[in-house]
Amino acid sequence: MRVAFQDELDSISQSLLTMLGLVRQAMNDATKSLLEADLALAEKVIKDDVNIDAIQHDLDARTINLIARQQPVAADLRSLVSTLRIAADLERMGDLAHHIAKQARMRYPNKTVPVELVEIISDMGKTSDRLIDKLSSVMEHRDAQRALELEKDDDELDILHRKLIGALLADSWNYGVEPAIDMTLLGRYYERCGDHAVSIARRIYFLVTGEFSNHNA
């Protein structure tokens, strides 16, 4: 019984990693579609979001089924409840990639991002990718130390976000209101993606150490 339970836990952890891999791809493709006004790629991200949602549904069903059949307590139960929450965070990260891709599609054939802001958005994309890459290692190895590092990476994302808003408010901003609205929303999407990654890292930190890394955990 115990072996079967552990096998199912492992299989669920593996599905979470698969889901994170799809989210990572979606975020990277979304950023690329945005910066290069690549309509086909944007459409792909938008279409493929259902795959991420489907894994979440499947994971939720398997997790609840496992709780019902095995009636775990203590650490095992906490771990399974965390699975449900991590899957929800990942699903939401997929939604944010979807939002970014929709922004790219909405302005096609024009580019959404003014040339002066390409570097900041590109950096936000790269920082998000670094967060997700590190999160993957945190999830796979239950690495509490690396989980803490995500907070710092997320601070970088916040700095980029403030830089972005600063550029919209500078005297040199000549693009008017509509691109400012687009960029405000895009900045928010990347920022929220980072928040969800940090939220997952905090859950894993708690599962491993039994302590909160932060009062918001």
Add this chain to the structure above:
Amino acid sequence: MRVAFQDELDSISQSLLTMLGLVRQAMNDATKSLLEADLALAEKVIKDDVNIDAIQHDLDARTINLIARQQPVAADLRSLVSTLRIAADLERMGDLAHHIAKQARMRYPNKTVPVELVEIISDMGKTSDRLIDKLSSVMEHRDAQRALELEKDDDELDILHRKLIGALLADSWNYGVEPAIDMTLLGRYYERCGDHAVSIARRIYFLVTGEFSNHNA
């Protein structure tokens, strides 16, 4: 055993309603602080958000504890898992009220909302309040029929949101970029608040009927 279990389930449902009451108050106070540039009220919403977070922590602990002790299956287990998710949605709605209040505080003593947009924001606040009021009745009476109505109320919120963006893009918009950024974010906060209310209503619909009200449920 069964009676004690039902008592605890009832007590958990009651705490969710208490949490929703606090969220409703926070949203209404946040809108008022925003429209009237009421710093004290904004500070209150910002400060009181910890109370909403505290109820969520307590609810989560009680729910997980109940699963561990009573080892429910089928409908009871699904209901308890939904509790965890509904509490997470409510906590996030509290965060959004907190964000709105912070926006009010940031621009104080000025008013964040230009006079031309007061009506739209006021309507978004009222529509959110109607959603939350209806949600309260859905949660209390497990009313699947009213749960469906929330989708329509949320459509109204979306219409107001589009009207808001339209106003920012109109030739008559004379306030420049900074207030446009503020209003874009505010619009997003109200919209997300509505999304979370709908998400909770869908969960309850599913618990009551065993069917999804929508493919996104």
